Amino acid sequence: MIRLKRAVLWACLMAIAALAVLSVYGAFLGADRAQTFFNSVPVAVFWGAFAVLLGAGIVAFGRLLWVPSLLLMHLGCILVVIGGMWGSQPGRDLQERFLGTERIAKGRMPILEGTAENRVAIADSNVTKELPFSIRLRKFRIEYYEPGDLYIYSRDGRRWKLPAEAGRSQTLGRDLGRVTIQRVFRNFRMDISGDERIALDAPGGSNPALEVAIERPDGSTARRYVFLQRAGHNNPSDPLALTYSQSVRDYISELEVVRDNEVVASKDIEVNHPLYYGGYHFYQHSYGQNQFGDYTILMVVADSGLRIVYSGYAMLMVGIVWHFWGRPLRSALRNRRSNERDENR
Amino acid sequence: MAIKYTLQGLLIYLTIAAFLAAFVSTIARRRTTGQWFFTLGFCISLASYVYRWIDGRHVPLQNLFEVFLCLGLVCYPISLLARRGLRIGGQWADMLIAAIVLFPAGFVFHAEQQHLPPALQSWLFVPHVAVYMLGYIFMAMAAARAAIQLATASQPISGKILPFEQATYELIALGFPLLTLGLILGSIWGKRAWGDYWGWDPKELWSLASWLVYAGYFHWRYMFGKKHPRLNSLWAIAGMAVIIITLLWVNLSRLFPGQHSYAT
Ligand code: HEM
Numbered sequence: 001m002i003r004l005k006r007a008v009l010w011a012c013l014m015a016i017a018a019l020a021v022l023s024v025y026g027a028f029l030g031a032d033r034a035q036t037f038f039n040s041v042p043v044a045v046f047w048g049a050f051a052v053l054l055g056a057g058i059v060a061f062g063r064l065l066w067v068p069s070l071l072l073m074h075l076g077c078i079l080v081v082i083g084g085m086w087g088s089q090p091g092r093d094l095q096e097r098f099l100g101t102e103r104i105a106k107g108r109m110p111i112l113e114g115t116a117e118n119r120v121a122i123a124d125s126n127v128t129k130e131l132p133f134s135i136r137l138r139k140f141r142i143e144y145y146e147p148g149d150l151y152i153y154s155r156d157g158r159r160w161k162l163p164a165e166a167g168r169s170q171t172l173g174r175d176l177g178r179v180t181i182q183r184v185f186r187n188f189r190m191d192i193s194g195d196e197r198i199a200l201d202a203p204g205g206s207n208p209a210l211e212v213a214i215e216r217p218d219g220s221t222a223r224r225y226v227f228l229q230r231a232g233h234n235n236p237s238d239p240l241a242l243t244y245s246q247s248v249r250d251y252i253s254e255l256e257v258v259r260d261n262e263v264v265a266s267k268d269i270e271v272n273h274p275l276y277y278g279g280y281h282f283y284q285h286s287y288g289q290n291q292f293g294d295y296t297i298l299m300v301v302a303d304s305g306l307r308i309v310y311s312g313y314a315m316l317m318v319g320i321v322w323h324f325w326g327r328p329l330r331s332a333l334r335n336r337r338s339n340e341r342d343e344n345r
Numbered sequence: 346m347a348i349k350y351t352l353q354g355l356l357i358y359l360t361i362a363a364f365l366a367a368f369v370s371t372i373a374r375r376r377t378t379g380q381w382f383f384t385l386g387f388c389i390s391l392a393s394y395v396y397r398w399i400d401g402r403h404v405p406l407q408n409l410f411e412v413f414l415c416l417g418l419v420c421y422p423i424s425l426l427a428r429r430g431l432r433i434g435g436q437w438a439d440m441l442i443a444a445i446v447l448f449p450a451g452f453v454f455h456a457e458q459q460h461l462p463p464a465l466q467s468w469l470f471v472p473h474v475a476v477y478m479l480g481y482i483f484m485a486m487a488a489a490r491a492a493i494q495l496a497t498a499s500q501p502i503s504g505k506i507l508p509f510e511q512a513t514y515e516l517i518a519l520g521f522p523l524l525t526l527g528l529i530l531g532s533i534w535g536k537r538a539w540g541d542y543w544g545w546d547p548k549e550l551w552s553l554a555s556w557l558v559y560a561g562y563f564h565w566r567y568m569f570g571k572k573h574p575r576l577n578s579l580w581a582i583a584g585m586a587v588i589i590i591t592l593l594w595v596n597l598s599r600l601f602p603g604q605h606s607y608a609t
Contacts, residue, residue, distance in 0.1 A: 009568050013561060020557040020587075027547040027554070034545035084543070106540070145460045161457055247460040271463035272538050283540045301540040309542060313529045320525050324518045332430070 001060075008053070008060045015050050022046075039088050051081040069326070072319030079312030087305030095304075104129050108285065109298040111137040116258050120300050131300075133264070133278060138254040140287055140296040148228060148246035150210055152179055155239055164210055164244060174217060176239060183211040188225065199225065210244050251284050253296040269298075279303075346452045353400075356393035357451040360386050360417060364444035371437040383440055387421035390447070394418050401458045406474040407465065410454035412592075415478045417447035423482050431515050434506040438489035442482070469534035477527040477552075481588055483520025484559075487513045488585035491578035510574045513581050514566065517559060524556050551591040558584040 022043070026034035037043060054074050058064045064074055085091050095101050107120035107129070116136035119128050147164040154176060162168050162181065169180035188209035189202040199211060208228035215221050226244040250270045257265040257277050267275040275282040285299035348354065363386030371379030394414055397405040405411035420443035427433040450456075461470075494509035507515065531549070536542040543549065562580035570577050 009564065013564050013568070016557050016561045016564065020554045020561065023550040023554040023557065026545060027550040031544055031546045034547075034550060038545060248463060249460070250463050250466070272467040274537070274540070281540060283538075299540050306536070306542065310533075313532070317522075317525060317529060320522045324522050328515075328518075 005060050008056050011053055012057060015046075015053055018046070019050070039090060041090070044085065044088070044090055047081055047085055051078050051085075054078045054081075067323075069319045069323035072315045073323065074319075076312045076314070076316030076319055079315065080309050081312075083305040083308030083310075083312055085305070086308060087303070092304060103279070103302045103304075104131070104300060105302055105304065107300050109135065109282075109300055110288075110295050111135060111253075111298065112290075112295045113137050113140055113293050116256075131278070131280070133257055133259040135282065135298065136256040136258050136263075137296055138256060140254070140294045141252050142287075143249045143252065144246040145249050146246075147184070148208070148244055150179075150181060150212065150226065151243045151245065153241040153243075172240075177217045178215045179240070179242075180213045180215070181210055182213050182223075185209040185211070188227065208244070212242060214240065251287060251296075253284055253287075253298065255282065255298075347455075349451065349456060351456070353393065353397060353456055354451065356389055356396065357414070357417075357447055360390040360393060361444050361447050361451060362386075363389060364417075364420075364440050364447070368437055368440040368444065371440060379437070379440065383421060383424070383436075383443075386440075386443065387418075390414075390418045390421075390443075403461055404471045404475075406471060406478070407459060407461060408454070409593075410450050410456050412474065412478065413446055413450035413454065415475070416482060417443055417450065419479055419482050420446065420486075423479070423486060427486060427512075427516060431512070432505060432507050433490070433512040433515065435490055435493055435509065435512070438493065439486055442485050442489060446482075446485075464538050467534055467537065469530055469537070473527060473530040473534055476523045476530065480520045480523030480527060481592065483516050483523065484581075484585055484588055487516035487520065488582050490516065491581035494578045495575060495582075510577060513578060517562065517581060517584075521559050521563075524552075524559065528552060528556055548591065551587065551594075555584060555587040555591050558587050 022038075026037060029037060054077055058071065058074055064070045086095075089105070092105050104120050104122065106123045108123070109117055109120050111117045114137070116134040118131045118134040120131060121128055150162045150164050150168075152160040152162070152170065152172065154172065158172075160170050160172065160179075162170050162179070164181065164184060166181055166184050169178060171178045183199070183201075185199070185201045186208055187202045187205040188207045189200055191198045191200060210226045212224045212226055213221055214224065224242060226242045228244050228246065252268050252270045254268045255266060255275055256263045257275075265275070265277050267273075269275045269282060269284050271284050274284070279302055281301045281303065283299040283301065284296070286297040288295055288297070349357070363382050367379045367382035367386060369379075370376075370382060394405060397411065397414060401407075401411075406415055420439055424436055424439035424443075427439070428436055490509045490513040494513065497509075506512075531552070532542045535544055535549075558580065562577065562584060565580055566577045
């Protein structure tokens, strides 16, 4: 028995070390190739052996069975591995073959604004499959942080950032002078009447721009307009380059689920807030524009084995916290109580 | 290397100075003065962190500058817990670690405020990163005790202090649940943001590797801990090495393009 125990523990150490080495190897491959690698048949065999080894550990070592924290953490690991294998591509293929479950595992859905779509382009293939319901994109929009930022670059590689608000200014040092934002336009327009050119903020439309004053070290002042939507031309002899940009706060797709010509659900989805319907999660993935208008690209994912993995996480976490934090905490409390008792005597 | 001529920079440099003063005083056997400087350094680092928080209007854990600021902040409370709660010696090492982790924040990473990108706008963002930072400091302090054990043949004579090998284990035992929680929270967040609870991203794989090194440490120590106590310490140091790679190399290196690369 002792021999068996030793063999199991040695195998455990080897398996843990091998998985650590494979993880480092996977990190060098990059996410896509690592995914293929960890789903390949030889590695799938390794995953299976790892789960069996954990099981063998529980059988061989009484303590792993009788000490609840140890049991929970090792069982948790088994569940994570099994859930992961169940949800992996080879696992799904096997389910399809033997259980006849045919679901879209993962794919992309481009949807044009104002239209409904039920076709899903399956990941890593040229196949398209259909959902039993459609998703309509009411509107796609991008929200930005207000205000935007003015970036100032010097020829020698220095960079400054200023919030795009009138009155903000930045000293650039003795050699470059000072930059001040004088006006912020929502819709910039230049009116030319005779010799005079007047910059104005016209109602309606959208052409955000900044009027910037550059006070040079020699005392002269130059005025420049920096546009949000256009990169602008920088004179090669100019010591400064300016750009105006806004950071994206969120990508939002306003979606409706349509079944038999009826809207059965709706949600404005954004990154971190997917829509869940009919066993599928719909994630904001990407967006674009073509001759017909704006479109969004949703990522469609059917969860498989997720509950097993999450149950494994819960058991692992409870087991580990109980084992490593619970026991010392209890013994510390016990010590304190006995100290108090000693003092009271 | 660039010096920060800002209030934020000044606070960081004062903290480093206080932590270094604490270290020097302690090894010069002026323990009380050392503790005093350590506490002072913590107070300044707290001020520095709160200042950054108010200035950026979000919990400062978004990029490497803020992450290192946080690492510098949590050293003192963890060291206090180790000393008072666990009877672990070698506080001078914690003072040095606290000064070292603030160095990149003070001199290497730029402190420019950035907006939170959509992927980071999740309630999981703060707990996921925060538990990792706490866990990393526990592991760094454990690795320091392991190095002391390897470097010195002598052990603390006073019965009041744990032997360094035991101290290493106690610190790793406290830090391991934090690494586990960080891994699990990251996985749940990945599911909510990108649709997969595991994306085989280089950062994920490196953090799995560091977690596995500690799992290996526990089993090794269970099997051979008594026979080869010095090798236990090598595991602890190897774990820290993998953590440093997880934290830094993945972000800085162009070798590993992935979904975590925004965090530079
Ligand atoms: C691969 C098969 C595995 C086997 C055969 C195995 C076996 C064991 C054994 C016999 C113990 C000692 C229990 C005791 O204190 O009496 C143990 C402890 C432990 N195992 Fe595993 N284990 C395996 C995998 C894992 C994995 C993947 C993890 C990851 C979380 C893990 C985490 C732990 C922890 C945290 C302890 C407690 C260590 C301590 O108290 O110092 N084990 N394991």
